[in-house]
Amino acid sequence: MTPYNADIKLIAVTGPTGAGKTTFINHVCGSNLKVGTGLRSCTANIDVASCTMDDQKIVLIDTPGFDDTSKSQAEVLDDIGKFLKQADERELKVSGVIYMHRISDRRVGGIARENFRLFEKICGEGAMKNVLIVTTMWEDVDERIGQAREQELATKSLFFQTAMKQGASMDRLQNNPDSAKWVVSRFLPNPYRRLQMQRELVDENKQVPETEAGGILSDILKQQQERHQREMNKLREELQRESDRAEMSRIREELRRTKEELRRVKRDEEKLQGGAGGILRFLRAGYRVEYRVLLCWKVYRILEPQ
Structure with missing residues (x-):
């Protein structure tokens, strides 16, 4: 060409x-x-x-x-x-x-x-x-x-x-x-x-997820998931020990934000690796992927x- x-x-x-x-x-x-x-x-x-x-x-x-x-x-x-x-x-x-x-x-x-x-x-x-x-x-x-x-x-x-x-x-x-x-x-x-x-x-x-950059991003997202999971476990432990209502409310809000961040990272990993709407899921199923x-x-x- x-x-x-x-x-x-x-x-x-x-x-x-x-x-x-x-x-x-x-x-x-x-x-x-x-x-x-x-x-x-x-x-x-x-x-x-x-x-x-x-x-x-x-x-x-x-x-x-x-x-x-x-x-x-x-x-x-x-x-x-x-x-x-x-x-x-x-x-x-x-x-x-x-x-x-x-x-x-x-x-x-x-x-x-x-x-x-x-x-x-x-x-x-x-x-x-x-x-x-x-x-x-x-x-x-x-x-x-x-x-x-x-x-x-x-x-x-x-x-x-x-x-x-x-x-x-x-x-x-x-x-x-x-x-x-x-x-x-x-x-x-x-x-x-x-x-x-x-x-x-x-x-x-x-495909993009199979490249070296895709592999690096997959590792990064998994590390982010592990970090958010550790943060959630720590917050749950703090919540069980806490008796002050104001502090309990603060911990619950922080726990809610961490849960949302964990869900976001999981959605990102699904997009990369072939979850709902992901590229590799369609390839494994034998469908043709159209590039935008x-x-x-x-x-x-x-x-x-x-």
């Missing part, structure tokens, strides 16, 4: 909600994507903007974060996987991936580390040279504190050290168009490298040769 434009630079912009992905894209392309409301398009999952830099067409893709408040982690991974599969089948080459991290965060919590583990498995070691970890929100932190955090992120295996040893780079992003365009310019000389998840989905004909079209009319319009 002939690609829409063999010379295009398709760059995926990833990272947690609130890291500045949409603002960054608007700075680069002069676009007006809506900031602060997640990813919006004809599928409500992805948005794109384009520009020309050094006579080369650039398309930036705003991808969902795994901490998205409107979608589960399984749904986000499924959407990303389907997009990557369709892009690969249509020879729409992803030339780079940007992962945004807020340098203003006082600590990198467990959820953020889990999300980066998923990101690493989506990209794979072979594509890490096309990955740029971009630290944002420098205007919200003292320079010396930010520099110390930056050093910690780059040198500790708990954070980004492994990815950087595999070829990923790190850079700072200031909140202005010049800085954003500089970040994108770093991808211009990059050769195309397929992501690990694309090879798994296209060459190995795997994530490359909506906006993407096609941008990629069509002029």
